Amino acid sequence: MYQLAIKLQSENEIIEEFAKGNVEQAANEFVRRYKNFVYFVALRYVKNHDDAEDIAQDVFIEALEKLKYFRKESSLKTWLYRIAVNKSKNFLRKQRFVSLIPFVRRDDEDERQMDFPDPTQSNRLERKELEEKLIEAINSLPEKQREVFSLRYFENLSFNEISTMLGTSVGGLKANYFHAVRKIASVMKHYLEE
Amino acid sequence: MENPIYNRKEMEEMLPDYVFGRLLPDEKEKFELSLSNYPDLSREVQEVRKVFSKLERLDFDNYLERKTRNIPIKVSEKLQQKRNPLNIFARPGFVSLVAGIGVILIAISIFFSKKDTKVIVQNLPSTTQIVKSSPEPIFPQLKDVDKFAEEASLDVSDFNTVVGSVFPGDYTSSFELASDYLDELVSRELVELVPSNTKFQSSIFDNRFFDLLNVLDEKDFQQLIEELKDVQI
Numbered sequence: 001m002y003q004l005a006i007k008l009q010s011e012n013e014i015i016e017e018f019a020k021g022n023v024e025q026a027a028n029e030f031v032r033r034y035k036n037f038v039y040f041v042a043l044r045y046v047k048n049h050d051d052a053e054d055i056a057q058d059v060f061i062e063a064l065e066k067l068k069y070f071r072k073e074s075s076l077k078t079w080l081y082r083i084a085v086n087k088s089k090n091f092l093r094k095q096r097f098v099s100l101i102p103f104v105r106r107d108d109e110d111e112r113q114m115d116f117p118d119p120t121q122s123n124r125l126e127r128k129e130l131e132e133k134l135i136e137a138i139n140s141l142p143e144k145q146r147e148v149f150s151l152r153y154f155e156n157l158s159f160n161e162i163s164t165m166l167g168t169s170v171g172g173l174k175a176n177y178f179h180a181v182r183k184i185a186s187v188m189k190h191y192l193e194e
Numbered sequence: 195m196e197n198p199i200y201n202r203k204e205m206e207e208m209l210p211d212y213v214f215g216r217l218l219p220d221e222k223e224k225f226e227l228s229l230s231n232y233p234d235l236s237r238e239v240q241e242v243r244k245v246f247s248k249l250e251r252l253d254f255d256n257y258l259e260r261k262t263r264n265i266p267i268k269v270s271e272k273l274q275q276k277r278n279p280l281n282i283f284a285r286p287g288f289v290s291l292v293a294g295i296g297v298i299l300i301a302i303s304i305f306f307s308k309k310d311t312k313v314i315v316q317n318l319p320s321t322t323q324i325v326k327s328s329p330e331p332i333f334p335q336l337k338d339v340d341k342f343a344e345e346a347s348l349d350v351s352d353f354n355t356v357v358g359s360v361f362p363g364d365y366t367s368s369f370e371l372a373s374d375y376l377d378e379l380v381s382r383e384l385v386e387l388v389p390s391n392t393k394f395q396s397s398i399f400d401n402r403f404f405d406l407l408n409v410l411d412e413k414d415f416q417q418l419i420e421e422l423k424d425v426q427i
Contacts, residue, residue, distance in 0.1 A: 053261070185246065188245045
């Protein structure tokens with residue numbers, strides 16, 4: 001299995017291996033390769049580790065069930081991104097509905113605090129805090145800015161790829177990217193100077 | 195003032211890629227040439243570079259790797275659950291689904307059992323019909339009365355006149371008289387009070403009338419009793 005995982009270097013190889021019937025191996029490599037990407041997309045929307053992990057699992061379940069129908073009209077990453085965003089938004093819609101019901105206690109509020117701890121905690125957690133603070137800064141951005149920053153900065157995607165994913169012009173994306181970088185730098189500068 | 199190669203908007207759009215080293219060599223050269231015309235952007239480049247140089251020391255991939263290390267196993271487990279149809283019984287929704295179906299089935303069975311009872315009551319032959327359809331006389335002594343009336347050359351009205359003194363009511367035949375007599379017996383549930391010389395045609399009652407009574411529930415039986423109480427003797 002590990003040999004196969006090494007062998008499957010391109011997304012086309014994963015799809016072909018899946019089509020050949022090596023489902024388990026191809027699925028394993030598929031999930032291993034894209035789990036960070038899918039998880040981080042979900043995390044940016046739901047802002048909670050447990051929910052993001054659940055959504056990421058659901059994204060892969062759905063993607064693996066539909067992989068045989070994948071037409072290669074876009075990259076696997078673009079396809080996964082759309083599934084992840086749809087699932088995250090559906091999740092948030094359900095959460096909003098639940099929040100309208102006053103007697104339903106939302107247990108994830110405490111967990112959310114755990115995911116994004118107060119930066120005034122012990123110095124031993126400085127590194128972890130910095131990571132969390134960066135995510136917090138990213139999550140404070142408007143959706144378009146947040147997504148273009150994450151896809152460009154962390155995923156190294158081209159503006160053309162991001163344009164396909166987000167359905168926004170390249171010019172608009174570049175402007176959003178600049179504003180996102182400026183805001184994150186501003187937020188993190190204050191934090192780093194504290 | 196030297197004409198910039200890039201205008202301000204272009205400079206802003208290229209600034210992040212310049213800071214993160216993602217411009218092509220010729221783009222980078224033009225950007226640096228243009229930057230001197232925008233001192234505020236030049237300061238911004240320095241600030242962004244300073245902040246992100248600290249952030250780049252973070253191993254963000256490692257951070258995500260820590261957060262996602264369980265996903266492949268969990269996805270694999272969920273896929274196996276989906277592939278194994280027996281595991282449907284272990285799904286949380288299955289129990290509530292079965293419970294829901296059970297409640298619906300019970301409700302339907304109760305509804306139709308009530309409906310069946312009503313149909314039985316509605317289709318229940320009257321005791322008059324039972325008596326009339328009987329090939330054998332039910333109460334031999336009444337048959338004898340009838341026979342006596344015939345022998346005495348009494349017509350029905352005469353007969354009614356005679357028996358009317360004993361059984362008040364408007365009877366057109368001795369069969370109706372007998373059926374009403376039976377109704378009264380049933381209504382009072384006083385089977386034991388049937389005269390000792392009265393002989394039941396058990397085959398008729400067991401198979402047709404009392405069997406039907408047996409399927410009545412308490413409520414319908416009481417309703418029947420109430421109706422029979424109105425019968426005048």
